[in-house]
Amino acid sequence: MNMQTQNPTRIIFASFFKSGFKAKRTRVFILLSLIPVVLMLAARVMETAGSLAADASADFFAKVMLVLYFQLLIPVLALFFGSTIVNEELDNKTLVYLTTVPVSRRAVLLGKYLAAFLQATLLVGAGFLLCFLAAALTRLGEAAAWEELAVFLGTALLAMFCYSALFTAAGAFMKKSVLIGLFFVFGWESVVQYFPGITQKFTIIHWIKSLLPVLPGEGGFLIFQLQPSPAMESVLILLGAGCVFLFLAVFIFERKEYILSDNA
Amino acid sequence: MTAVLKAEKLSKWYGNILGISDINLEIGSGITGLLGPNGAGKSTFLKIAAGQLKPKIGSLTVFGAAVFGNHRLFRRIGFCPEHDSAYMEMSGWQFILLLARLHGFDRNEAGAMSEKALATVGLLESKDREIKGYSFGMRQRLRLASSILHEPEMLMLDEPLRGVDPLWRIKIMKLIKDYGKQGRTVIISSHILPEIEAMTSEIVLIHQGKIFSKGDIHRIRGLIDSHPHQVSIRCLQPRQLAQKLIDSDFVLSVDFDKDGHSLTVKTNQRDLFFTVLIGLIAESGLEIEEITSPDDNLQAVFDYLIGK
Numbered sequence: 001m002n003m004q005t006q007n008p009t010r011i012i013f014a015s016f017f018k019s020g021f022k023a024k025r026t027r028v029f030i031l032l033s034l035i036p037v038v039l040m041l042a043a044r045v046m047e048t049a050g051s052l053a054a055d056a057s058a059d060f061f062a063k064v065m066l067v068l069y070f071q072l073l074i075p076v077l078a079l080f081f082g083s084t085i086v087n088e089e090l091d092n093k094t095l096v097y098l099t100t101v102p103v104s105r106r107a108v109l110l111g112k113y114l115a116a117f118l119q120a121t122l123l124v125g126a127g128f129l130l131c132f133l134a135a136a137l138t139r140l141g142e143a144a145a146w147e148e149l150a151v152f153l154g155t156a157l158l159a160m161f162c163y164s165a166l167f168t169a170a171g172a173f174m175k176k177s178v179l180i181g182l183f184f185v186f187g188w189e190s191v192v193q194y195f196p197g198i199t200q201k202f203t204i205i206h207w208i209k210s211l212l213p214v215l216p217g218e219g220g221f222l223i224f225q226l227q228p229s230p231a232m233e234s235v236l237i238l239l240g241a242g243c244v245f246l247f248l249a250v251f252i253f254e255r256k257e258y259i260l261s262d263n264a
Numbered sequence: 265m266t267a268v269l270k271a272e273k274l275s276k277w278y279g280n281i282l283g284i285s286d287i288n289l290e291i292g293s294g295i296t297g298l299l300g301p302n303g304a305g306k307s308t309f310l311k312i313a314a315g316q317l318k319p320k321i322g323s324l325t326v327f328g329a330a331v332f333g334n335h336r337l338f339r340r341i342g343f344c345p346e347h348d349s350a351y352m353e354m355s356g357w358q359f360i361l362l363l364a365r366l367h368g369f370d371r372n373e374a375g376a377m378s379e380k381a382l383a384t385v386g387l388l389e390s391k392d393r394e395i396k397g398y399s400f401g402m403r404q405r406l407r408l409a410s411s412i413l414h415e416p417e418m419l420m421l422d423e424p425l426r427g428v429d430p431l432w433r434i435k436i437m438k439l440i441k442d443y444g445k446q447g448r449t450v451i452i453s454s455h456i457l458p459e460i461e462a463m464t465s466e467i468v469l470i471h472q473g474k475i476f477s478k479g480d481i482h483r484i485r486g487l488i489d490s491h492p493h494q495v496s497i498r499c500l501q502p503r504q505l506a507q508k509l510i511d512s513d514f515v516l517s518v519d520f521d522k523d524g525h526s527l528t529v530k531t532n533q534r535d536l537f538f539t540v541l542i543g544l545i546a547e548s549g550l551e552i553e554e555i556t557s558p559d560d561n562l563q564a565v566f567d568y569l570i571g572k
Contacts, residue, residue: 006365006368011365011366012362019351019358022353092349092351093345093347093349094351096316096343096347096349097351097359099316100315100316100338100341100342101335101366101367102335102336102337102366102367103335103366104335257318257332259278259317260347
């Protein structure tokens with residue numbers, strides 16, 4: 001027998017990344033992530049037809065990015081992809097197969113996390129790119145337009161990393177983590193981000209919005225109360241928080257006993 | 265006997281519900297049957313042995329080491345769970361290949377091991393079908409394949425014959441017996457006595473979370489055979505039949521059922537009773553419509569053995 005040392009995280013990642021696209025959930029989210037693209041295209045058509053003011057689609061692009069992507073799609077995708085990493089294994093009673101092989105639980109969780117993270121990021125990234133192309137059709141030759149896209153994509157990557165790590169930890173800790181996650185996204189994150197002073201810094205969205213290339217006041221009422229933090233600080237906070245959440249997820253998953261019901 | 269598995273004062277409960285209680289047990293190489301009615305604690309015991317659950321009190325070691333969180337042990341252990349579960353979006357081949365790769369085999373070796381395991385359980389021809397298209401019995405065989413693919417030194421099988429068709433039942437029993445003959449350790453749980461009897465004479469009786477008895481099946485068979493069995497006979501002449509049976513030493517009581525066409529006989533020597541009954545039927549020409557044994561199941565036997 002040739003028992004080579006192989007990277008189990010990579011094996012798990014490759015397998016679940018591939019099979020994840022066959023899941024019904026992924027197909028639903030592909031459709032969901034197309035909604036901003038459709039809206040963006042509609043804005044572009046209306047602008048071309050003269051129903052909207054010139055350059056209105058660029059402004060609309062910024063709003064679509066902020067409201068639909070950063071405040072809705074990214075947290076929701078991260079919630080469903082992150083929390084199901086462990087919960088799906090429990091619901092389908094398949095966890096036993098990954099925990100009765102000579103592979104550490106850390107490798108199992110990280111492999112599955114990377115697969116879910118990449119799937120969710122690809123969905124968002126593809127939508128981003130299409131929205132950008134529709135919005136910046138007349139500015140594609142300008143470097144500033146591509147720089148703006150790079151900032152949006154980079155911020156989306158950080159946001160997805162942080163949110164999905166948080167929801168992975170929640171999913172490893174409790175079974176009904178989706179409900180708690182929905183409350184977090186639509187309750188805590190939606191409300192506390194508008195609190196004045198330091199309080200808004202206790203939300204993830206605060207650090208995400210601090211990175212977006214839209215100045216306060218330019219993005220409409222939804223961000224006028226933002227008191228942005230410095231960009232570097234925001235990047236470090238998002239990266240650090242994501243790493244802490246991921247470490248927490250591994251810590252819980254390695255130690256927790258998961259009872260797959262029907263114990264006899 | 266060198267103990268491969270050792271449990272000491274092992275207890276486990278879920279909230280207020282008892283799983284197993286104060287189990288002391290040593291299991292060596294060869295096949296050991298875990299026998300007990302549904303809910304007896306067999307699966308809880310196997311799940312602790314397979315590192316799926318943590319002991320609440322006491323300890324359980326396999327090859328001298330605690331199992332929970334000790335993933336390296338699974339190079340030597342194979343576990344077939346009771347749940348009808350699998351990655352339904354994967355094909356049988358993808359599923360087994362994934363597990364083979366996770367066992368540390370390189371791509372070629374994993375392919376060969378997967379092919380062998382699937383061929384052993386008769387799924388090679390349907391390996392490319394998605395698992396959700398498999399029948400219950402096929403999924404059960406796939407689970408078995410997942411547990412034997414790395415040819416472990418110790419195999420733990422939780423109700424592996426459930427839902428398997430008769431032909432494959434015989435083949436799987438032979439496979440398990442062959443494993444035992446090779447000097448490996450096999451622990452197999454079931455609530456069906458003849459199933460276990462066909463594979464091993466070494467059994468452990470579990471009831472209400474405790475080890476009720478352990479040892480050679482013949483000793484336990486003796487206990488079981490002394491259990492007063494109820495036999496219900498439906499015939500056209502129940503009173504005549506009762507008259508012929510009532511004087512026998514091995515008949516403890518005879519009751520007539522309300523329908524007027526059945527009687528229930530309680531006997532403490534089931535085998536002798538049936539021999540005599542067959543003789544009586546042949547001799548007297550009594551017309552028997554149906555013979556059933558309402559308590560001929562493991563739960564009834566356990567209830568008797570523990571003096572309920």
